[in-house]
Amino acid sequence: MTLSEQISDWIAERVREAKAEGIVVGLSGGVDSSLTAVLAKKALGDKVLGLLMPCHSNPTDLEHAKLVAAKFDIETEYVDLSPVFDSLMASLPPGTDIAVANLKPRLRMATLYYFANGRNYLVAGTGNKSEIKVGYFTKYGDGGADILPLGDLLKTQVRELARQVGIPEEIITKPPSAGLWAGQTDEGEMGITYEELDSIISALEKGDTSGCDEAALERVKAMMAASEHKRHPIPICKLEHN
Secondary structure (H helix, E strand, O other), rough: OHHHHHHHHHHHHHHHOOOEEEEEOOOOOOOOHHHHHHHHHHHOOOOOOEOOOOOOOOOOHHHHHHHHHHHHHEEEEEEHHHHHHOOOHHOOOOOOHHHHHHHHHHHHHHHHHHHHHHHHHEEEEOOHHHHHHHOOOOOOOOOOOOOOOOOOOOHHHHHHHHHOOOOOHHHHHOOOOOOOOOOOHHHHOOOOOOOHHHHHHHHHHHHOOOOOHHHHHHHHHHHHHOHHHHHOOOOOOOOOOO
């Protein structure tokens, strides 16, 4: 069984277990969301909905999302979240850059679940292992999902699988970006390339970091520690009952 078949079968099984009807995924125009949608399409056929949710986004990202949807015959819905974002910001006091930026993925999460609830679909998150390990996702934003089909694939593995299933090369090779602000890129924000990040994650899992750059290794360890809360369920205050 190929890797794409393994993940597609897993998606279909999760949908069956939940007694759901299909999958909804946010199509951002990036490689992760493209691959997630294509594997879901392979698993479920027409029971896949791709949501196009620009929010003051780069127009190229929307073009790439449409390109994938057209190539793989994925149903889409278009919801421009820009005016919603502007209206909410007008009602809020001034906030930090990260507080403002994180509103965008949280608006997208709410929109995904609106469509998922209406169709009895599951929300497929698009996060990969590299992002999850260092907490590079917004809690209750793009981190809010029912299943994570790519959660055990490093970013470099995502790119490799994307090529195998026919994702357009311009999507695979463009600088990854969450689109949080103009000019934002994942690697620029994290301060490390995905290639180096993936090699460090792999080294940590093998228990041999002798070949890693010391500064980069410590940076990754710090990111993992700081984001630990994102990878655990909400803490519950356990009471002693008499």
